[in-house]
Amino acid sequence: MIRYKGEKLQQKVAVIGGGLAGSEVTWKLAQNGIGVTVFEMKPAKFSPAHNDDKLGELVCSNSFRSDMLFSGVGLLKQEMRKAKSLVMQAAEETRVPAGKALAVDRERFAEYVTRALQELPEVEIVRQEISGIDDPVLNDYSSVVIATGPLCSDSLTDSILNVIGNQELYFYDAIAPIVSADSIDWDKVFFASRYDPESSDYLNCPLNEEEYYRLRQALLTGERVNPESFESEKHFEGCLPVETLAERGEMTLAFGPLKPVGLEDPGTGETPFAVVQLRAENLEKTMFNLVGFQTKLTYRAQKEAFTLIPGLENANFLRLGSIHRNTYINSPQALTPYLGIKNRPGIYLAGQITGVEGYVESAACGLWLGLYLAGKYKDVQVDLPPEDTALGGLLKHLRTPAKDFQPMNVNFGLLPPLNQKAKKRRRKELYVQRAEQSWQQWWENQVSGLAL
């Protein structure tokens, strides 16, 4: 029998879901001596996108996107690092080369997160699905955090709906395929990052004009997974299926994920017409994913289309692309600014289910809720971060009423305007400078009373 390591601790928090947000909430609470039970339904039950029993599983891409400070997601990552985020720590320890992006070996990443939490005496991990907000197992806890992600199990989703009153929304996310390195035709491909020919971070499959149009045609005509099985299908702009991009125009792909700029094919000495980029899945580079090739084509159509890519004619697909429902709630209506369910005090939501979009954003949301709850238990006032920080701007999105509330990636557009004119590059610098100052003040005034 598993003994609850935190049973001598007075405060106990139940965190439902050991994904990115749930792991961050748990980490911050435990660091502050607060007992946490994580209820994770894997491995007894898997969502349609999860397939590993570890905590902190990355379901699709292995990238945390740009690591450049002068971008919304770069700034958010810097703030998370300052707040000693577990996800950022795990990402640093398990990163794989990916140019200007922060990408990780997903296996090692999840192992790191799982081990870090398992080792904390305040944390107990129970492998059990929580069937509803009123599940009796939650009665012993003074606070409950629902961090069940965009693929929250059905019965818990229904129970949340009953409580908040049918304010749930849906959209759909697609997953990109992975190929094994030993099945790639290495004579046709080359390593390089855009504008950095020496880099071996991306593997490039060059396409001439004819090959590009042939691939586009296959994407357009390939059979798709029946949309009827997904009720009203609505996609997130940041994660559009590759075939949807192909439909938007002849050159949309060539100007988008297949853009060849900054890449020279060493075989010809020229810039190809288009380039499919592959990114390593692990440090050993035995597996590569097709960047931007998330898709809802049938498996058969995917194989037909993707084997038209030069170098991938005989590819062995270790994972094929797929599409999944992505659930989030109308947070500005249903939640307090502190992510508590308005009509159920003591129950909080964190992560993608609140309407933030992306690994980094989900983890950041969990990190903030962890700090806030730790503050509550320790009598340290932790208010929302200033709106001109990346985290503050992101959280503001969750409390800003909108007619058509949509999930949101972090970006500078969420921050208040600068009130001064400047060129694009300078504007980014100004956003970052202002955010850094505000963060520092907030941290010193409010958060420094917590353990990190």
Ligand SMILES: Cc1cc2nc3c(=O)[nH]c(=O)nc-3n(C[C@H](O)[C@H](O)[C@H](O)COP(=O)(O)OP(=O)(O)OC[C@H]3O[C@@H](n4cnc5c(N)ncnc54)[C@H](O)[C@@H]3O)c2cc1C
């Ligand atoms: C198919 C798909 C692909 C995506 N691809 C990307 C991508 O490439 N890049 C990106 O940045 N973002 C992506 N996202 C968006 C999102 O950022 C991730 O889903 C992210 O993992 C969300 O973090 P989370 O902590 O909120 O939820 P998750 O990481 O999904 O964690 C939720 C956890 O809760 C558990 N759980 C669910 N219900 C219960 C229950 N009732 N009881 C107990 N445990 C439960 C699950 O097993 C899971 O472990 C994708 C989303 C989907 C659906």
